[in-house]
Amino acid sequence: MALADLTKCVELRPTQSTERQNYLQRAGIYVELKKYDLALADCQQGIDIDPESDAQWFFRKVAYELRGDIYAENLQQYDKAIAEFDNAIELDPENAIYTSKRAAAVQALDQDQPVTQDL
Secondary structure (H helix, E strand, O other), rough: HHHHHHHHHHHHHHOHHHHHHHHHHHOOOOHHHHHHHHHHHHHHHHHHHHOOOOHHHHHHHHHHHHHHHHHHHHHHHHHHHHHHHHHHHHHOOOHHHHHHHHHHHHHHHHHOOOOOHHO
């Protein structure tokens, strides 16, 4: 129900700040539903409206991280996981969790790169 209501709000295009907030809330729901592509799209819509919105950037990092977790833990697609963690690190280079998860994915992929770059 909340997802449908927020989608209707986005379609109605209210004021700019309300529209950004609707995208943010819907992105959060998509993250909970593990629909990370849709969450990332809504985050980008919110960022396009207000590039200074910390919350939009936060949900974008979370979506990249969780999608990376799926690739690494569930699908063993470590190259895709590394790319997702790279995206999260680009948004938050000081986040040790993202760096640690990338290191684990690199090690699992058994690449010739030194894992110590992330430790």
